[in-house]
Amino acid sequence: MAFFDQATETLPREQLAGLQLYKLQSMAKELWGRNAFYTSKWKAAGISPDDIRSLDDLARLPFTKKGELMDDQATNGPFGTNLTYPLEAYVRMHQTSGTTGVPLKVLDTTESWDWWGRCWGHVLSGAGVTASDRLFMAFAFGPFIGFWAAVEGARKIGAVMIPGGGRDSLQRLELMRETGTTVLCCTPTYALRLAEVATELGFDLARIPMKATVHAGEPGANIPATKQRIETSWAAKCFDHAGASEVGAHSFECQHQPGGTHLIESEYIAEVINPQTGDRVNPGERGELVLTNLGRWGFPVIRYRTGDLVKANHERCDCGRTFMRFEGGILGRADDMVTVRGVNVFPAGVENIIRRFAEVDEFRITVNKVKQMDEMDIEVELCEGADPEVVHQLAVKLDSMLSFRPRVHHVARNTLPRFEMKAKRFHVKLDS
Numbered sequence: 001m002a003f004f005d006q007a008t009e010t011l012p013r014e015q016l017a018g019l020q021l022y023k024l025q026s027m028a029k030e031l032w033g034r035n036a037f038y039t040s041k042w043k044a045a046g047i048s049p050d051d052i053r054s055l056d057d058l059a060r061l062p063f064t065k066k067g068e069l070m071d072d073q074a075t076n077g078p079f080g081t082n083l084t085y086p087l088e089a090y091v092r093m094h095q096t097s098g099t100t101g102v103p104l105k106v107l108d109t110t111e112s113w114d115w116w117g118r119c120w121g122h123v124l125s126g127a128g129v130t131a132s133d134r135l136f137m138a139f140a141f142g143p144f145i146g147f148w149a150a151v152e153g154a155r156k157i158g159a160v161m162i163p164g165g166g167r168d169s170l171q172r173l174e175l176m177r178e179t180g181t182t183v184l185c186c187t188p189t190y191a192l193r194l195a196e197v198a199t200e201l202g203f204d205l206a207r208i209p210m211k212a213t214v215h216a217g218e219p220g221a222n223i224p225a226t227k228q229r230i231e232t233s234w235a236a237k238c239f240d241h242a243g244a245s246e247v248g249a250h251s252f253e254c255q256h257q258p259g260g261t262h263l264i265e266s267e268y269i270a271e272v273i274n275p276q277t278g279d280r281v282n283p284g285e286r287g288e289l290v291l292t293n294l295g296r297w298g299f300p301v302i303r304y305r306t307g308d309l310v311k312a313n314h315e316r317c318d319c320g321r322t323f324m325r326f327e328g329g330i331l332g333r334a335d336d337m338v339t340v341r342g343v344n345v346f347p348a349g350v351e352n353i354i355r356r357f358a359e360v361d362e363f364r365i366t367v368n369k370v371k372q373m374d375e376m377d378i379e380v381e382l383c384e385g386a387d388p389e390v391v392h393q394l395a396v397k398l399d400s401m402l403s404f405r406p407r408v409h410h411v412a413r414n415t416l417p418r419f420e421m422k423a424k425r426f427h428v429k430l431d432s
Contacts, residue, residue: 001255001319004118004125004157008266009321013314016322020269021055023294028052030084030297037072037082038302058269063278063290064304069104069246079105084298094145096245097422106145106245107299113152115267115295119249120153122264126252127212127239129183131158136176138164138186138194140420145245146217147185153249159183169197176208184213188220188230188238189423195233196361200384210236216243218422219348221253222261222329225355240329242308247301248293251326256319260327267295270324271303272312275334286311288334289326307333338367338428340374341404347426353401354378357394359386362416365406366427376406381416 028049073080095103139147154161215221221240230238243249251261272287281287310326332346399405
């Protein structure tokens with residue numbers, strides 16, 4: 001079993017909590033009076049670093065929401081006041097994907113960028129990646145954080161990093177074959193797209209000695225049917241990872257793959273709350289993930305409401321790690337759920353049903369809210385030569401699983417968009 005830092009990854013829970021408290025207290029003292037954003041928030045709440053005497057005291061600090069950071073940058077542009085050091089101390093700038101609005105700009109110092117690399121070292125080591133591996137980054141390197149930090153993680157563990165930007169899908173496949181790539185880093189969507197291109201063009205994926213695929217940027221690798229399809233297509237183990245530009249790379253799957261992802265608890269403190277009330281839920285209950293990162297002092301997030309839904313498990317994993325696990329990984333987003341004919345629907349749940357049909361190459365879901373009746377339309381592209389009757393079978397399966405029947409449409413090949421980064425397959429239209 002591969003570890004990045006076995007000493008911390010296997011710490012008894014009590015000692016792990018002690019490490020978290022030490023880092024939290026040290027960071028709070030560093031931010032006080034230097035970071036205008038958090039100093040102002042804490043003063044308004046009547047809290048100072050001296051009030052943090054235990055991890056329970058974390059709950060006395062106010063939540064941080066993305067909207068606050070966005071408003072701060074809009075008022076104090078371009079980078080806002082969540083900067084602990086002078087601007088000259090920062091060496092990297094990335095931004096969020098902007099899927100929920102204007103992108104949030106995020107800055108890193110040399111120290112916090114090194115922290116990013118350590119976090120990705122956990123991600124890659126969890127997937128069994130070692131210095132003997134060759135990692136292919138199927139990613140066009142722009143301002144979105146994407147796999148930028150994975151490059152640092154590869155350097156931390158001594159693996160060869162092969163950049164794949166500036167190439168089309170076939171050229172990337174050829175480069176993977178030529179270099180003997182053993183690990184692929186990309187979104188789940190793009191892993192399936194590469195496999196689709198290989199099939200269309202007669203490229204034999206078996207010519208690439210792939211042993212693992214590591215995914216980020218979107219849900220998918222945690223969805224059982226999608227994970228299985230990736231593993232079948234590539235004859236390689238598929239590993240999930242979760243993170244965000246403003247938060248960091250926070251969780252990863254281990255080789256044991258117990259049905260969830262480990263939080264890097266040496267670098268994060270997690271809370272799980274009721275999204276409506278803000279109260280902490282009981283262990284094992286589903287709730288919204290709230291994170292505090294402990295090693296990114298230049299651009300910290302303290303009690304940050306991620307919007308992601310998780311279910312925490314604190315039991316020791318068979319891999320030997322004591323880090324808590326999120327059962328099933330990120331289960332969805334609190335703001336992703338839509339109600340169709342009285343049924344609460346999460347996009348990941350629908351994808352898990354669709355991906356069970358191997359004949360489906362690509363799909364798009366649209367919820368049309370028209371007058372008093374909500375409709376869910378699903379467009380599907382089928383593989384070359386697939387029997388169109390599968391569309392009816394899919395509709396029946398969706399009906400039985402969702403308790404209402406979406407309208408499933410068969411569309412021509414290459415009608416639907418393909419994606420390299422975050423896929424946008426789920427659309428909600430306003431009332432007409």
